Every structure is written in structure tokens, then in C-alpha cells.
Amino acid sequence: MKSLILAAVGALSLALAGPALAGPVSLKANPVDHDGQVTLGDIFDGADGAAGVVVGRRVGPSIVFEASQLQAMARQAGLDWANPTGLRRVVVRDAGMAPGGTSAAPAAGAEAPFAAAAPAAVRAAPGQRVISRNDMVQVMYEAGGVRLTITGRAEGNAAEGQPLAVRNLQSNRVIDTVAVGPGQAIAGPAAQSVRAQQFAAR
Template identity: 60%
Template sequence: MRALSLIAALGLLASPALAGPVTLKANPVDDDGRVTLGDVFDGAGPAANFVLASRAGPSVVFEASQLQAIASRNGLQWANPNGLRRVVVRQASLAPATGGNIVTAATAGPSAVTPPAPTVAAPLQRQARAARVIARNDMVEVAYAVGGVTLTVTGRATRDAAPGESVPILNVVSGRTIDAVAIGPGRAITGPEAQAARDQLQFASR
């Protein structure tokens, strides 16, 4: 009996303490490169310090079934009620605010984390702003040149324009709109020379 009791006691010491059911953290993170059960689960108890993996990069990806098996071996019960496929544990300083490290079973593709699509709109908008020489509501001097004579009138631009682009100019005195071509900051041209200026400036901008 004493021998059996000793064996039973040794078995209890060797086995992990049962912490019961645990809950997956909404945003699992670690801050020291050692990913533990406590980093992944709430309620891990004495098993919280068990090291699952060492994180060499910004994140570590675990299969949900792998986590379940390791948790079970350490006396923890995780039922995976949401049917997750993978769980990503990130470096604490890089993790999203909430819920960004959990991949559901419905997620397609082999990658656990889908990188955001590259943003192209902002650079294009910056380029457009850089090329613009006339802004909407700018006061613009419009030149009409023919036969060696140049006439000018000042009006308000009704839209933005880059060099070589058409820009309607409202004559604030007469109320009429002049079809012109932007040639520089606050300057536009109309009449027979407008088309030639448009072709020249648009060719130069390519």
C-alpha cells in the first residue's frame, strides 16, 4: 500500500496541475520573444509559464488543433467554440488593438495573416496635387492671342487643372465661361493657340 501511495503521489507531481477550461485571448501577444500558454489563454493558471514557442520574427502562427493538444497535455481545456483554424501571436508592440490575430475556419487560403493591400490612391492623389497649377476658385489671367495681338481677362477657375488641361474660367464681370487651357500658376490661354499649348504641355509631362 505504501508503494502504491508513493507511485500515485509521484504521478501527481509529474502531471500538470489541472486548471480546467480556458478562454482564448482576443488579441494574443508576447513581449519577450517567448510565447507561453499564458500569452494565449486566459485562466491558464499554473500552466501559464509553459513555453509554446520562441518568436524569431514579428509573429508566430499556431494551428488551432496544435494549441488544443498542447493545452490538453498541460491540463487545460480549450473547446475552440468558434471553430478557429489558426491563431497568430504577435509581438506586443506590433499587434492590432483587438481581434487581429485570430483566423476563423471560414478564412480562405493558406496564409494565417493577410497583409493589407498596398495603398495606391494616396500617392496618386499626391502626384495630382503636385502637378496642379490651377485650383478651383483661383483667380486666373486668361490670354487670347491672335495675329500678334494679345488680350487678357481675369476670371475664376471652376475646377482644378494641371498644365495642358482644359479649365473653364468664369468671367465674373460678364458671367460668361471661357474655355481655356492651363499653362502655369494662375495663367491660362484660349483661342487658336490653346490647342497647340495643350499638345505641347501634355507631351512634356509624359
């Protein structure tokens, strides 16, 4: 009887220790998903048995994860991601966004760069919608050498260069922005400059 109890305890200990014994994984160079359900296998190489674990739902052209949040979700599934390059955010994009079924996201899932216009690889046709209502949007605010980025939810639709209200999910405040590309917008002086140029061109 005692041996049976010890065997059961040993099996339970191994089951609980399983995640801690899992091998390390590495971030994919270009994380993409194909169906809106973002899994650990979409994000990491070496996810193996945890590859099918869903960690988010993409409702727009991209979804942004905080690196610390992603580490925690990976750890819960028994994976160890060390984040050796110190990324703050990881962007996962729709696999069908770019020709050939590959995403135009920056390499290694790094934070998407912001500019007054979208990069040529993902440049939308004039007047074409780049952000839809309820899409998750990365908003950059830069002033006086200080750059801040937040992730919010689009309150409406917008083409590149059009104004867009974005709700900050942490504070629940609505921010006035200008859409600059799929899943990207700018706020503050940069947004005002873009709008001023558009009015001047009319």
C-alpha cells in the first residue's frame, strides 16, 4: 500500500513539474497566423506539444503582445522563452497580408516601426481602408524627444492618413489619432502635422 502511495505521489510530482522540465523555445523571425486564432506554434519555434495552445485572437491585420505577458503564457504551457534580445512587444500579423502569403512585419517580431506613412511593402492604395472598427491598433505619441506607444481598439474605420479614434484599453480613454498603416496610428504633434499637410494639399 505504501509503495502504491509513493508511486502515485511520484507521478503527480512529475506531472506538476512537467512545464518546468520543458525545453527552451525561440521566437520566430516573422510571426504570422492564418486564421485569426494565434497559437504558441505561430509565435515560437520548438513549441512541439504546446504548438496548438491559443494565446490570442486577431480581429484585425495584426495583434500585439506584451513580451512579459507572452512569456507568462508560454511558461504556463510548459515553454521557456528567454527573450534574449529584450523585446518589449511582439507583433503577429495576418499571413495573407503580403504577396506569397508572408507577412510584411519586421523581423524577429520586433515592435513595428512608425513613420508619417506606412512602409512601401504594406502601403495601401489611396482611400483603401487600413484599419477597421474593433481592430487592435498600436498608437505612437512622440513629443520633445519622448516616445510612447500604447495598444488600443479602433472606434471606427480609417484609410491611411484619415483621423481615427482609438480607445486605450487600460484607461478607457479615447485618443484622437491618424491612421498610418495596417494596425498603426500616430497621435500628438506628428498626427497634427499629417493633417495640416493634407489640408494644405487641398
